[in-house]
Amino acid sequence: MIKDGVAGRIGRMAGNNGPERVLVAASFVNRVGNGLFNAASALYFTLVVGLPAAQVGAALTIAGLIGLCAGIPGGHLADRRGARVIMMLALVVQAASMASLVLVESWTALTVIATVDQIAAAVGGAAWGALVVRVGGERPAVFRAKLRTFVNLGVVLGTLGAGLALAADTRGAYVALILGNAASFALCAALLLLLPRYPVLAAPPRQRRWIAFADRPFLVFTALYGAMGLQYPVVSLLLPIWISEHTESPRWTVAALFAVNSAFCVLMQTRIGSRIETPYDGGRAFRTAGLLFLVSCPMMALAAYAPVWAAAGLVLAAIFVHSLGEVWESSACFALGFGLAPDHAQGQYQGVLGLGFSAGQALAPAILTTVVLGLGTAGWLLLALFFAALGAVGPSLARWGMRTRPRPHVAVEAAS
Template structure:
């Protein structure tokens, strides 16, 4: 398990350790966020939803400009400063009162976090050779799965205590993870800032073939919410499988991603191989949806077996699609604009995660097996379209504008 988490010593290992620390706090806060906002701050569910929606929208809109900032100032500096901003912004949650203050704080927090994410992508491109970038991203994702689970377990202990003081200590723990991750990130090699160039600044948003990939990848990335949101509701409401299967499938998925993600990067070093990986990712997810569609009409034992088989197909699709999309995003981005291209790439994922709970839950719970077949057709079609779109984007990469004297 340890070998699946830590790459060889050097910048890849430093990046991975920083990610382990950072996502430990994220896992903790993901489990505490809703309870803290409604119990300690006193928000209604509607106010919480509006606040989180505004924050997510701002992060989505500003991710590309913040990535451009990382290119211009240097990704290490921007990432360290974003960690530095996340510390006081998180601490402010201890003194926030009311809806307006909450929206302001979580919106600024979301922008800082989006900036951090785009800068990390540029950092990987700056300190890791091109052939190893996808593999390093795989180590980061494996580490993320483990540390988020550990953070959620710690949050479970705080929730079991159930006091306001315990929840506040959760906020403080999250602050500490940001601070430590920032210190570790500062130890990475410096990446030289990119000079200003003639022409438009946000070239990623003018690169139509790349944006077509971003849209397809965002649609395909909706599958990440299948096991987290859709399948638990499906199992409880539409199958005879025991409810504990929800936790068992989530645990199996986490372990499988840790063990398989690095191996799944094989062959994704070039655009053609990465596009093929994304294609097969979509096909495997489509197969999983077909398997899930029949679990509502069989016995408890048969449903449990089919759920396991479907989850296996899903995780194979998940790790291949993730590896392929990283390879495409790095491969299509010009070296001087990795930050803004990684920021634009994350827009698709954010949009997919915003749409997935509503759309996929509606399809499965409202239409049953038919809804699952619609999902299968959509994921399969997007996956099959990926190589053609990536080939088009590769042929139409924009020319690099000269630097401003």
Template sequence: MTRIRLLPPAGPAARRLVLAQLVSSLGDGAFYTTSALYFSHVVGLSPARIGLGLTLAWAFGAVAGVPLGRLADRWGPRGTAVLLALATSASVGAFLVVRSFGPFLVAACCYAAAVSGLAAARQALLAGLVSKRERTAVLAHLQSRLNAGLALGAGVGGLALWSGSRGVYLAVFAMDAVSFAVCALVLARLPVVRGSGVPVAGDGGTAGGGPSRSVLRDRPYVVVTLLNSVLLLRMPLLSLGIPLWISERTEAPEWVASALFVLNTLGVAAFQVRAARGVHSTATAVAAVRWSGLVLFASCAVFALSGVALPVWAAVAVLAAGAVLHLAGEMRHSAGSWQISFDLAPAGRTGEYQGFFGTGLTLARTAGPLVLTVLLVGWGVPGWFLLGGLFVVASLGLGYTVRWAEPCGAVLPEEPRLNVARQRAGAGRGDPRGPRSA
């Protein structure tokens, strides 16, 4: 039986990052489980207004991620992450008192922006505190703890749904607000990682003492983000596509969709760290992403078989096999994409670049419902093979795009890049990025 480590062996700084992730994800799991019914039953909004408000909010959050990540690069990721964790806590707290669409929309936009910015600031903080070789392993622990926290939080949210009490709903949202306040306290105990202290990309200045440009003008990184968003369709596939497929195209009972989601969550919590082993360079990351594309194609092919006139027990078995392949592909894709997203970001610009890279997830979640509904419900079995083909093309294309980026100097060893930044900053001024922890 696999033993799940709660904290990584990479030093106290990495352990605090993982602890902060675990604490905030507990509240998030409860929030995601109950938010729709809370906004309907407690706030008093119609489903159409809830959908419109959240769509606008997440679009705003995606746009806000880049400038907030840029702010983390300029003024330091630790302080920025602490402030954004507190802003997230305050935004969730605001949901406790809003009772109409206007205030709800404002609170939702603040929440989405704070969450997007916090993700970018955390990545910049990780880049400053953890060595390049250990970074993907620590990210694997972060993802594992994220899933574990979401699962536990979802259990708490399930109790609220079972109760149906207004007071219990309010308690769940209060718990989420408290979880982000505690997250801020944990992040505040991390070592300081200094920002550049000067204008960065988009401000007409420099980052780390050298010339810079907006991430939007870094064409290889933009293409990598877009290709990665195609691979991220695996996320709405699990939460939306497979439930619709089971309901409309198979003989399997609908509860199987929930069982497959639990299987995925527990699988990532148990095996993500192991799946990330060996991914410690751009070359190994590209290999992992290419492998993930092929495995995701295989999972699509197996899922397609479940819709071919099978008895109930056989359809359930085939769906479970497809879910296991999906899990394996997901974990390898995660490990490879993390490494690539960091390696292609210039020194001192991690927050800005991670803020932009995070928009790929928003794009996948926005386009996913339409794409998956057309392919799987509308086209059936051929749609599964087309989706699998998209995964393969995106994974291969991402590797070629990384090669395109290399001649431009985007992929460089971490320490030489750091030394260049120090030399430009001038002798005797200290490390512009602050202390590092192994």
């Protein structure tokens, strides 16, 4: 009885039908592999292969910049040829390129293989967004919230596995991480074979090919999404540096904040995300996220002026509020990103959205380390106001976006 109850609850969390559970399982497996690799990749290339850190950084930067250009055409290809097929092809390419990394002995080889991997990742990311819409059916944002819960859990488990390899600190352990990630791509592709073959949705006649570039509300949302994405490196980059250089908090606080952030997002994503479905909901949720960041950033700054244990408590409380804002922000972006995109062009729109987010993440380290850390407490306050201002645009953006794409249910919702 208890086992059946637990199994049934996990099944409901993972999805309402077979295709949803398949995509959840595939994404979970893939993200476990990502967690294995991401935590130790830089150390492998510098300590095991023997490449200078500057060369590793340059290779990954070049690969990332080239990969940015592949998401939009890849998404369009997914719209016209089928998201499931394109995503499977991208996963196979990533499996091969990841496995090839164990053969890398030069900067040139690393750059070429990493570039192939990033191109496939961008194409697969856009196709994955389109596939989520098809699998999620009438409520893609709710399904995406469930999906992200298991994605976060997969990354956490993969990172724990990477920690064991880092403790061993042998070439064999690092190679096992890389091949484990390659296997996760292959297994993910195999699992997608269990999904139905969704028919391609025909585009309206005489419609321009690259419609996303003419969609001004969506382009504005893409810019806001990329800018609000600065909140992710706040936890992974900015706060650890701030703790170590400006507070008396013990070093374990850095590990604790990652644990709190990951655990809270896993526990709350579905509960909050399931209530944010329409673009109107998304606009309001975007505003709520900005207000939560308005609270969390000053709390992080104040930790520099508190006694040691008070500083640790303040940081953990701040990360709790910040994690709540992250859940609201991601849920808002699911609702707006899927809701503003036409069904027949979801891949193209998700490619545009991915480009905006990736561009923001590329600029984030320079902005956060120079502006925020350079200004100290004043920088944190400016960052808080920046997030709040971005969030405040959410409701009006949602109304503008929905006015430009009338649907049968829009008039009823607007009137209510």
